[in-house]
Amino acid sequence: MRELLSYDVIVSVENTVAWLAKRRKSDRPLFVFKSHGAGDRDVAWHPRIAEFDLLLPHGTKTAERYVEQGLGQPAAIRTTGYLKTDVTERLREGQQALFDTARPTVIYNPHKDRKQSSWRQAIEPMLDQFAGQDIFNLIVAPHVKMFRRRSASARQRWENRSTDSILIDTCSDRLLDNSYTVAADIYIGDVSSQVYEFTARPRPCVFLNFNKIDWRDNPNYLFWQMGEVIEDPAEIFAAVARARDLHPQYIEIQKKLTSDALGDDIRDGAEYAADAIVDYYRHGRTLRD
Structure with a gap:
């Protein structure tokens, strides 16, 4: 755990890593959630997701549900498309x-x-x-x-x-x-x-x-x-x-x-996600509050 918390950014495709986010003693590392699926089941809106700093849903459906469920604020949610389509x-x-x-x-x-x-x-x-x-x-x-x-x-x-x-x-x-x-x-x-x-x-x-x-x-x-x-x-x-x-x-x-x-873009989703993480790390973290 100590080694993981020494990084600047941790990106996860599973919400179970949220337990680690609770154990940081500062704003470092930044925890980013990029879900691995795009379905409609209620498991996609697990309360643990609220522990992440930045949420990267694939499309507007999930982004809107995150806000509706109180799991994230619009300033900390960036749609990036579906990475597997690349x-x-x-x-x-x-x-x-x-x-x-x-x-x-x-x-x-x-x-x-x-x-x-x-x-x-x-x-x-x-x-x-x-x-x-x-x-x-x-x-x-x-x-x-x-x-x-x-x-x-x-x-x-x-x-x-x-x-x-x-x-x-x-x-x-x-x-x-x-x-x-x-x-x-x-x-x-x-x-x-x-x-x-x-x-x-x-x-x-x-x-x-x-x-x-x-x-x-x-x-x-x-x-x-x-x-x-x-x-x-x-x-x-x-x-x-x-x-x-x-x-x-x-x-x-x-x-x-x-x-x-x-999302509408079926290519370059990984590039969009990487850019969103870097941008948020450099400029957006103060928006979390």
Whole structure:
């Protein structure tokens, strides 16, 4: 802890480092929070965020919520865009095919949160429905922490269920670097913020509300406005099959919500963030009070 507190600036993508900010005895170091996701879940507004000096949300949605929740003042909030999109755009340029047979590709991207994840209800019906068809390829790409505490053999058992048209990944870097959201044509998910990485290029989405959440008019489920929401696991394949026909009615709301979440600039986000940190360190710290 002593070494960390000797630095001038500490940048974190997790709010848990706030405990360290409480232990400084002066204005040094400057604590900067750059969240790693862009979702709508209430975890994005954790009270610990108020301990940071400078907040760097991706877009206006998060900046406004920070102020509404009393987590920061406008003078100490700078929108910088979504840093991962720098990588995403480059990946698109040289990405190799994930399947031998070219078909429209579906990504299933369940969250790890047991209370909100669709994994337990969805995975077996989904694999059954996609196994008996030759229309789509399927990528099963769960939250990177879902299998973090599972044994290597357990992860391997799932990955061994991959086929020529179904790719199951439990732990590779592709779960993090947007390889799958770039490659896919249709998104299936629940509450993962990766949906906004997918809709950076508007494409069809299907959302799984198997926990029967009352989501309408709930700001923590804004992204469920970007596609059809279903509540029956037996309907997964049918919803995917009609997603492309339904997509035109969701394109404009996808553009609006994605811009609010990620910002308008999809390149050079890292440069914007670095400039904001340097500027605030040199000129803005007196504005915190």
